[in-house]
Amino acid sequence: MKLKALDQIHISSVQADTLRTGQEFTVGDDLGAQLMKLHPKTFALVDGPAAGKKAAAERAVGAGQKGEPKRKGAAPAKDPKSEAGEKGEAKPKK
Numbered sequence: 001m002k003l004k005a006l007d008q009i010h011i012s013s014v015q016a017d018t019l020r021t022g023q024e025f026t027v028g029d030d031l032g033a034q035l036m037k038l039h040p041k042t043f044a045l046v047d048g049p050a051a052g053k054k055a056a057a058e059r060a061v062g063a064g065q066k067g068e069p070k071r072k073g074a075a076p077a078k079d080p081k082s083e084a085g086e087k088g089e090a091k092p093k094k
Contacts, residue, residue: 001032001048009042011035
């Protein structure tokens with residue numbers, strides 16, 4: 001998980017020196033989640049599990065998978081069971 005320090009802070013388990021404002025650093029997901037919970041105004045999530053979900057949702061919307069209206073002129077999907085019998089056999093014509 002990648003975090004960004006929004007304020008100057010010293011956390012010895014991250015690095016020996018003080019983290020400077022704007023400095024980005026990488027920690028494990030567990031430690032990152034703990035830091036975000038204990039100091040929500042001191043750190044910002046740059047990359048990690050929560051950031052990955054948000055980015056994936058944005059990519060899905062951009063690709064038309066979710067949240068985008070149907071394109072004009074698109075034909076509706078055909079249900080194979082509507083043209084065939086319940087067992088997948090073709091219905092005889094009258």
